[in-house]
Amino acid sequence: MAGTRWLDEREMRAWSGFLAASALVNRRLDQQLKEDAGLSHPQYEILVRLAAAPDRELRMTELANGLINSKSGLTYQITQMEKAGLVRRRSCPSDVRGVFAVLTGAGLARLEEAAPGHVATVREVLVDVLTPEQLDALADGLGEVGRRLREQGA
Amino acid sequence: MAGTRWLDEREMRAWSGFLAASALVNRRLDQQLKEDAGLSHPQYEILVRLAAAPDRELRMTELANGLINSKSGLTYQITQMEKAGLVRRRSCPSDVRGVFAVLTGAGLARLEEAAPGHVATVREVLVDVLTPEQLDALADGLGEVGRRLREQGA
């Protein structure tokens, strides 16, 4: 591997834009959620995914693969959320090792309470800032980026 | 504020794509840097910004505002990097409170050593995955997103 192919100006703009937006948006969302609903962003994500799942429950591993944190990080968060009454653990009948995380009524209520403010912030910081064309470019481009990382990383 | 304007399908695709890509790309970069150069991503960013600064030094506050972490987080990182010999602290002559972080020779060397692998990874996970049009859309759209968050947040 001889000379490095450095980034040209266009590439650099895209890269640093992505990096900055990524950091800033995440921080902002975390703040908003914590203030308005007492949830961290990871916790909110967990609630969303559970609410969308059949029977409102998912295996730990499935949740972890979503994207959030490592396995151990998930264990920690679920433990916290269980203390807060937002989820409940249920052991899998067909596999003693398996554990389901189940959304509780309180969890669902908390999510529904937090969602409007969250969506509003998402619009404010990202969605409503972009043109429809940019939205599509993001969806297509970053969708592919995510897909590759998921495959390759697995 | 009556009904919430939820995200339509296009917006949702863009949003979740952004979120997933953001998390996955960051994690990947962190891994690569840590393995190949023994640097965390925040540390790498600090090196880059110092290397680009006049006299290779910046005030703590300027570094913190860049985007990375909170003030206290920066203090911690700089302390770590100082122990590793990558940077040095220099107190500001005109303002006793002020502190400059100065890039050392070892710090610059470490950066030059790490850069090729880093850039290659950036290409692999993001830049080379996108079309030129998508790169421009990212740069323009996310650039604006970042700009707004910086102003508003300040």
Next chain:
DNA sequence: CACGGGTTGTTCAAATTCGAACCGACAGTT
């Protein structure tokens, strides 16, 4: 010169993160 408001960087405790090690359990083979 004294005063008050805002700045600078650090310190502190608490929360969160990660990877590596671990244990019990599954499944396929012999």
Next chain:
DNA sequence: AACTGTCGGTTCGAATTTGAACAACCCGTG
């Protein structure tokens, strides 16, 4: 049934992050 390799989740320790509180200091005003 014993053996081996793999999987699912938890536990552990170390590293990192954050916001709030703090101490010292700058500056414009009176």
